[in-house]
């Protein structure tokens with residue numbers, strides 16, 4: 001963060017300053033365990049902890065300024081800025097801070113593929129610009145402002161991921177960053193529990209427009225039926241990407257090279273450009289096309305688009321391929337929704353080839369009324385992809401079993417366990433040398449924890 005004075009921060013967040021108005025901070029922290037000297041500490045009430053209980057520790061560790069909802073005695077050179085709501089103040093701070101810079105801002109939302117798309121865009125744009133990006137998955141009302149505050153004067157482009165689970169959240173986040181380029185990757189059914197229908201999810205994602213700059217451009221997935229239906233209906237230039245004929249940035253000739261990655265061709269400025277993505281799964285092509293559409297808007301050369309995408313590598317727990325002895329494990333336990341589960345199953349089938357394939361699938365959470373149908377259709381997909389064994393884990397996972405059986409999978413090849421721990425012994429027995437095993441579930445299932453246990457001796 002660029003150095004900020006207490007009086008400036010206080011003015012931006014509409015707070016009441018107590019103590020030294022000349023106190024400064026050049027970084028921001030919400031956690032005293034990682035706080036370093038010269039920080040602005042933002043006290044936030046969380047589910048388990050209340051940051052206000054750690055204000056003393058923050059000062060002891062060298063915080064210069066504290067943003068707080070409660071009064072706190074200030075000494076010496078320090079300052080406390082009092083506000084009604086520290087989370088909102090953090091947002092106000094970020095909204096004002098980002099205006100200090102001459103930046104092109106890119107905001108990404110969508111049901112799946114936000115982080116993947118963000119990472120691909122950052123790789124491609126880094127060939128010609130100094131790019132700042134959302135750290136990890138910091139995409140909510142706390143994470144996004146923290147990502148913004150990590151910007152500095154050296155950056156000329158910033159790429160942010162915006163997540164949501166309810167109406168109004170993307171509106172809030174988009175108004176903080178005010179994107180020049182807005183991207184919606186797709187309209188799935190993640191978080192449908194709160195939103196009720198896909199139309200509502202579409203509406204919630206379209207809130208990105210509310211914060212966009214006047215001359216902004218929207219980049220939409222033209223293969224998504226709800227998004228492609230918006231053609232001609234939006235108040236700004238729209239670029240569609242995908243494999244459909246009506247897409248402006250169109251990919252074709254997609255060829256999976258299994259574990260090595262995917263190859264495809266895309267027409268850029270009337271030239272055919274061959275792209276190689278070194279990550280498995282043709283679903284990545286969609287995210288790459290979003291990144292290419294964005295790169296075209298930003299004037300990146302064909303060669304740099306190719307170069308940037310070749311350098312892309314997937315993050316931890318997202319489709320990570322690890323070998324345990326002779327067994328190949330696809331660890332995709334970071335999260336799960338129907339679209340990403342089906343994508344992972346197709347990668348499993350492809351990578352396994354003539355080897356035995358096992359899909360270990362845990363619950364997909366937060367799908368509300370769609371839950372049963374979603375689990376059944378993923379179960380059916382296991383059968384259609386001819387996966388050799390299905391190991392379903394969790395309460396909702398029973399519907400994977402129902403779907404797989406309905407689609408004709410032999411019951412003898414299906415196991416069900418109530419939770420990950422109770423599956424460990426049977427998985428040890430089931431898995432043989434040379435198998436390819438996919439692990440996939442919602443984050444809340446913590447399916448990654450059992451992988452090490454299963455292969456302890458391998």
Ligand code: ATP
Nearest residue numbers: 111112113114115116283286287319335339340343
């Ligand atoms: P989160 O909401 O957790 O932040 P996200 O939108 O950032 O998710 P990613 O982390 O990029 O999404 O990907 C989540 C999962 O979806 C991964 O398993 C990934 O392999 C898969 N995935 C990524 N892009 C797509 C896509 N376009 N279609 C289907 N699955 C995808």
Ligand code: MG
Nearest residue numbers: 114115137161
């Ligand atoms: Mg993400």
